[in-house]
Amino acid sequence: MTSHAHPRSLARVAVDAAALSELYTAPEILRVVNVWDAVSTRVVSELPGTRAIATAGHGIAAAHGYPDGERIPLDLMIAALERIVAATDLPVTADLDGGFADAGETVRRAIAVGVCGANIEDRMRPLRESVDVMEAAVHAGDSEDVRFVLNARTDALLKAxxxxxxxxxxxxITRGRAYVGAGAQCVFVPGVLTGDEAGALVAGIGLRKVSVIGLPGALTAAEYEALGVARISYGPMPQNVALTALKRLGTSLLADGVIPDDTEKLNNF
Known part of the structure; x- marks a missing residue:
């Protein structure tokens, strides 16, 4: 995978956005394995099934020593996104939390470093205020001639x-329909969803307009695909799995273990 020495041009970001939009609307569910830095991006990008890169805001914050929830400085988040974009040739969609107080400006800054889409949370603000946030993100893309691919997140289930x-x-469903009306490509409804619940969301918001998270206890990607779900992501779980593997290895090495023979060299840039 080729690294880019400079940020992508606006024309290239526009092309990436069009490609990402097509991945959302395709009959096949878009599977994204969330990344948090350049090396995780490189590893995931080289997997044959990867079509796009999605960041995990929680993962990026944790990698820099910050808790989740916009505690990481925006400048540091944007710098991390720039490095992630440079580590892949694939379209990159970013987790931009709640928009960092100014969703439009945050999206413009993300586009400037090559990002073509994003998750933005409603945080259960009043509906009108939440719609304004989503509209600001979409309009920021329009102002840069990029049809920015917004995956608008509602916490209606998480904060029920x-x-x-x-x-x-x-x-x-009410919020999701409003966000699609505001220009969002898709609506992310985190939480462990049953088949009936996922089906109800698709029926209410739209075919291939719903995005889900694959947590323990959730359906498989193929099962969600059959229900008309557009995208499945995994949030901080890939980082959790990687850190679990590090913890287990460290425990073994501190007990006089050895590096496993089947270990691959994956961090060479």
Whole structure:
């Protein structure tokens, strides 16, 4: 995979955005294995099934020593995204948390370093305010002649509290439809979804307009695909798995173990 010495041109980002948009609308579900730095990007990019790169905001923050939730300085997040873009030739969609107080400006800065799409959270702000955030992100892309691929996230299920599940699903659909109306390509509804729930979201928001996360207990990608889901991602879980492997290796080495014979050299740039 070729590394780029300079940020991608706006024309190239526009091409990437068109390619990413087609991946969302294709009959096959878009599988993205979330990355958090240049070397994880390189490893995932070289897998035959990878069509696009998606970052995990939690993972990038953790790699720099910050908790999740926009605690990492925006300058540092943008710099990390620039390195990730430079490590791949594939379209890159970024987790931009809640937009870092100014979704439009944050998207413009992401586009400037080569990012062509993003997740932005509604954080269960009032609906009108949330729609404004999503519109600002889309309009920022338009101002750069990039049809920015927004995967608008609603936390209607994650933050449902004691509300009946059906009410939370109904709100996710209401918000999702509003975000699609604001120009979002897709709506990310995190949480472990049953087949019936995923089907209800697709019926309410639109075919290949729903994005899910593959947490323990969730359906397989193929099962979600059959229901008309557009995308499945894995959030911080790939980093968690990698760190679990590091922890186990470290435990073994500190107990006088050896490096396994089947270890690959994956970090050569």
């Amino acid at each position: 509290g004691d509300r009946p599940r059906g009410e939370a699903l109904a709100e996710a």
